[in-house]
Amino acid sequence: MRKSAIAVLFLVILGNVGAWALWNRPVAERPWAGVINGVSYTPFHPDKSPTKRDRPTSDDIEKDLKALEGSVKGVRTYSTTDGSEMVPAIARKHGIPVTAGAWIQGQTEIDEPEIAGLIKLARTYPNVRRVLVGNEALLRADVTVPQMIDYIRRVKKKVNVPVSTAEPWHVWLEHPELADAVDFLAVHLLPYWEGVPVDDAVDYAMLRYNELKTRFPNKHILISEIGWPADGPWRRGAEASQVNQAKFVRTFLNVAAQNRLDYFIMEAFDQPWKREIEGTAGTSWGMWDAWRNPKFPMIGDVHEMKNWPVLCAASVGLAFLPLVFFLTRRNDLKFAGKLFYGALIQAVGSVLVFTFSAASAAGLATTTEIAWGVLIFCQFVLLAVMLIDGLELTEVVWQERFRRRFQPCQAAPAPDAPKVSIHVPCYNEPPHMVIQTLDALARLDYPNFEVLLIDNNTKDPEVWKPVEAYCKQLGEKFRFFHLDNWPGFKAGALNFGLDVTAPDAEFVAVIDSDYQVHPDWLKATIPHFARPEVGFVQSPQDYRDWSHDLFQRMINWEYAGFFHIGMVQRNERNAIIQHGTMTIIRKQALVDVGRWGEWCITEDAELGLRLFEAGYESVYMPESYGKGLVPDSFSAYKTQRFRWAYGAVQILKRHWRELLPGARKLTSGQKYHFITGWLPWFADAAHMVFGVAGVIWSLGLLLFPKYFEFPPNAFMIPTLSVFAFKVAASLWLYEARVKCGFWDKVGAAVAGMALTHTVGRAMWQGMFTSGRPFVRTPKCENQPAFMQAILMAREEIALLVSLWAAALAIVLVFGHENRDAFMWAGLLVVQSLPYLAALITSLINAFPDFRIGRRRPQPVAAMPGAAD
Incomplete structure (x- = not known):
C-alpha cells in the first residue's frame, strides 16, 4: 500500500x-451506594414466555434470587399460577421478603385460582409480608371497583398480612372508596408513560406521591412500581435510553433514601416476551438485562452502550x-x-x-x-x-486521470474509407420528421456510406409513401424498404436491414428516425475501429427543440445525467450500455454473435452485452454527434422507461450465469457495472413494496396498537440518511459533469424520481412475465389535457394520497405523545416523494403555460412498432 x-x-x-x-461518551450521574429496597420480579428467562404457557423452573428462580441477594431487600411478584408461586420458598432461603401478587383479569377461571394461590402463599410462607390482589386491573377495566373491593375483602379475611391492589396514582385519586378498602396504597409512578422528560421525572413522581399522601394521610403508601425503560419510543418529552434509565433510577434511589420511601423498582430483569403486549419499552425496564447482567453501574460514569x-x-x-x-x-x-x-x-x-x-x-x-x-x-x-x-x-x-478516454478523430477520411451501412428503422413516424433525418444523413462528411430506411408495419401509405419518394430523390446511397406484417419489432427490422446491407459494408450504424446527425459523425468515429478488438462505438443520445418546454427541458437534463456521468464511468471499465441509436457496430461481430435479439424489447443493450461476452471492446465518446426528440408526454416518457427496465430484467434472466463470480466471459468491471447499474431499478421495485407496506403498517399502528409498534430508529434514521445522501450525491454529480443551471439539476432530479413507480412496476412484471410487446416511444404528440395528466399519474397519485393520509393520521393520533410518530410520518412522506414527483411532472407536462415558443408538429397516432 x-x-x-x-x-x-x-x-x-x-x-x-x-x-x-463521541456517541457513547460517559455521562456522570448521581451515584448510589446503598441497598435497593425492592424490585419487581417476573421469573421468565429470554427463551420463555407466559403467553406461550411456559413456566420457569426452580433452578431459574434460584439463579435469579441468588443474583439479587445482597443488592435488594425484597421482591414483588405478580401471579400465583405461572411459576411465580415458587418464589417465596426459594426467596426464604436467601432471606428475601416477598410482596406476593395475584393476577386479576375479570375472568372467574383465572381469578379464582390466583386468589386461592395468593391466600395459600400468605399462610404458608412467613417471608410473604404483603399481598396485592391484582395489578392495574382497574386501569385495564378488567374488573369494576366493587368487584375489586370484594376480592380484597375476601383475601383480608383469610390472611394475616396487609392487603392492597396495585394501580397508577390517578386511579386511587378517582376512587377513594378503593383506598378505604385496602390496608395500604400500592401505587405505580411511571413518568415515562406520561411523557415527562427524564430531568423532571423524579420530581414529578414525588409530586404525585405527595398528592396521595395529602389525600390519604392515614394510609401507608408503597410505590409498587417506579422506573424508566432503557429502550422504546419517545413519549412526548420522555426518551427511553440506557443513560436516562440510569439517571432516573440513581436519582430516585437517593431521593427515596432521604425520604424513607417504601418502593419497588420496576423491574429486576428485562423481559423480552413483553414486546408482544407492551412493545419495545415493555422489554427493557430491568436493572439487569435478560441474561442477568447489570445494565449500568450504580457508581461512576454511565455509557449508552457499555x-x-x-x-x-x-x-x-x-x-x-x-x-x-x-x-x-x-x-x-x-x-x-x-x-x-x-x-x-x-x-x-x-x-x-x-x-x-x-x-x-x-x-x-x-x-x-x-x-x-x-x-x-x-x-x-x-x-x-x-x-x-x-x-x-x-x-x-x-478521479485523477481517465484510463479509457477516446477523442474524436479530426483527420479527413480517405477516399477508400471503409463502408458504413446506416440503418434507420421507422414505424408510423411523421414523414416531415423522417425527411429531416434523411437530409442530415445526406450531409455526412464521409465518402463511403449507404442509408437503409426500413419502414415496418406502417399501415397508412400516406405516411410511408412520401418518405419512399424522398429517398429516391436523394440518390442511390439511400434505399427504402417497406415491410408489411414483419415480426420482431425493431430488432426484426434491423435484422432485415442486415440481410440487405451492401456486401462490402464493414460497419453497421443505427440511428432512430428522429435523429439529425452531425456531418462529422462517421469521420470522427470510424477510425476507432482500427483496432480489431473494437466491436462497437457509441455516442451519447442527445436531444433538440426542448428548451421551449419545461417538461421536455426536465427530461432532457435527466437523460444527460446518464450519458455524461454513468456512461463515462462505465467506459472506464469497458462496460457501457449500447443504445439503439448513435451506435456503430462491426458488421462481422454483429453476425458472429447472432445478430439482433428479436426476443428482447431492449435488443440494443442485450446485443452490447453479447459483444462483451464475445471478447469485444467498446468505445464511448461523450461528444454529441446527433440529436433526436424527447418524448412529448409524461405517458410516453414512462412507456420508454418501462421498456428499458422490463428489458433489463429480460437480459438478466437470459445472461445471469455470465454475471456470476467465476464466469469468464465478462471482466469483473463489466459484471460490476451491469449488476450495479440495474440494482437501483430493483430498489425501485422494493420501493413499491415499502410504500404499500408503510400504509398497511400505519393501519396496524392505528387499529391494532397492541400488535404493531413504530420501527426502531436503528432503521428509520439510516433510511432517511440514505435518501438525503442520494439527493446530495445526485446534485453533486450534476455539478461536476452536467453543465446546466441549479434549477435544471432540480428538474432533472424530479423527472428521474417521477419514474420510480414505473420502473418498479416494470421490474416486478419482468420478474414474473416474459414476452411483453415492444412499444415505441411516440414523438411529436399533442399537449395532453389536464385530466389526461391526472390519468397519466393515477397510480402514483393513489399511493401519494394513501401515504400522506397515513402520515397525517399517525401524527394526529400519536404525535402528541410519541416523537417516533413524527419520524415514521417523515419516513412515509419521504416514501411519497417519487409519487409527488410523478404528479408534478405530469402537471407540468399538462399545463400549456409551461410551454415557451412554438408548438411542435402534429403526430401520427402511436401504435406498437419498431422505433425508439
Missing part, C-alpha cells in the same frame, strides 16, 4: 473510533478488508476521494454492526425475528445502493 492509502486507512479507523466514543468498544472493533473488522481492497486498487483517485469513500465504507460497516446489535437484543418472538430480518435485508440493499452511488460520485469528483 502507498503511504497515502495507509494514511487514509489510519484516519478512517481513527474517525470511526472517535464517532463511537460494550461500545466491542461493537466499534467489530465495525472496524467488518469494514477492514473492503477498505484495504479499495485502497490498494484505486491509486487513480485523489487523496480526498480515497478518504471520502473509505469513510463511507466504514460508516456502512458501523451501521450494520449497530443494527445487528439492536436486533440481537430485540427478543426472540417469531414475529419479531421475521420483522427484523426483513428490515435488515432492506437496510442492506439501501446501504449497497448508497455504496454504489458513493463510488460513482468518488470517481467523478476525485
